[in-house]
Amino acid sequence: MIADEVSRITGRGVAETRRLSGGDTAAAFAVRLDDGTEVFAKSASPSMPGAAEAEAASLRWLAEPGAVAVPEVFGDGANCLVTEHVPASSPTARAAEELGRGLARLHASGAPAFGSPPPGGPADAWIGLAPMRNEPEDDWPTFYARHRVQPYVRRAVDEGALDSESATVLDQVCEDMAELAGPAEPPSRLHGDLWSGNVHWGSERAWLIDPAAHGGHRETDLAMLHLFGCPHLERIVAAYEEVSPLADGWRDRIALHQLFPLLVHAVLFGSGYGGQAARSARRALASRSH
Template identity: 35%
Template structure:
């Protein structure tokens, strides 16, 4: 990394946060996602993890991610990188967290992961949503509060994305009508449950085996929602080990009929992928709509 302005701002922020003079000795580019650059910062006080993106395109993305990580961290339910600081310098937005080395999984890794997620989901509040909007991937995620999960899911999740997909000619009028029809039926589909604190984007690419051999989660899209959303998301893009699902069911049993709701819960992340990537995700959305309308 050769951006001296950015490196200076990072040193200032890290020093202020830690109460010690932090000097960045080396920055190593590491594998990251599609939106952000990711780096390992070697300093006189150990290693830190850095995410960078374009501050003009995503001016508040890392501030929102910082808030989400803080909300998850305060539950002490599961391991995650601790957010350290965020800010902007020289046209770049940045987020710094603690750096976690990868470890080898303990024998009960999946059972422990499930128990940790169940503990997270037992954190609740009076309404569905979050105190601010945030992001899922590079898309804005709306968290306007509602006391009803079906209303929240329809107005903050399914309909905004379906309309965007229609406007961009990714979904046709028939598919949009099917989403509207499904939204009208949601109150009869979902049993009442208290709002659960969700990771919000829990797929196999957003967890790792931490240094203690247990699950560490990151890159959240936090809100209080129906906990079947997190569980359904884990079944996309490769899925988790079956031991995870059995253990979760023992820790915090899902309401009767959860199997029939998996596809409906997966509609939201699949619509996200339609807008970001198009392609086969459109077919996946249409298949779920055909099965549920």
């Protein structure tokens, strides 16, 4: 039971648990401890070994002073993570601008290599319900093609979510990745799954939750924010660029950076996303003429 896990992790008795809505990877709870403190707890599926450990390591790595707000980690167990509980509120322009500046500072704090996991985090991690391998490489194009795009192209084909013609286009992107990637940049410290659902708006600021953190290219996090939209997105981007201007042509590369999450969605949710991934691949290839 979640109360027993929370009690074991925190060393405190549990007075009340309340199931929260949302989330597709774990059951989520607001838990009131016997001293009145309210914490947040997630109970991960046994089919996702190491998920709680990976998320705890990610949150700790993202908790860079002066960067973004992330919930404090109180502890994790085999299938349970306990963190600070942040009540939800409404998005504001001010919080969005603070998020943009903080995200720029987070990225600038760096990573040992492209594909490096968080300190103490497992190489075999998760992005939502899907496995994600963190394997360090010397350059981003090699990392992204070898450990993000290619494995999911193969899975999507095997599961009927991607046809052979589309797979050929995606293979061409991987072959041309160095040419498509834009100016070389040092590895950034990424949230790694920064779609709008993982931006949690609190009463005064935006918090980042449910990370799949690793060393990567900073444009990846921004492309994820564009994938399904985000409140005040252009304010976030403008504030980001106040701190750390993006390389010329970054908007043309959004489609390239969205390939991995689209392929993950294709494997999890079907061929509709496979078609979207193929269209993004064609846009990425066409961007060379811009």
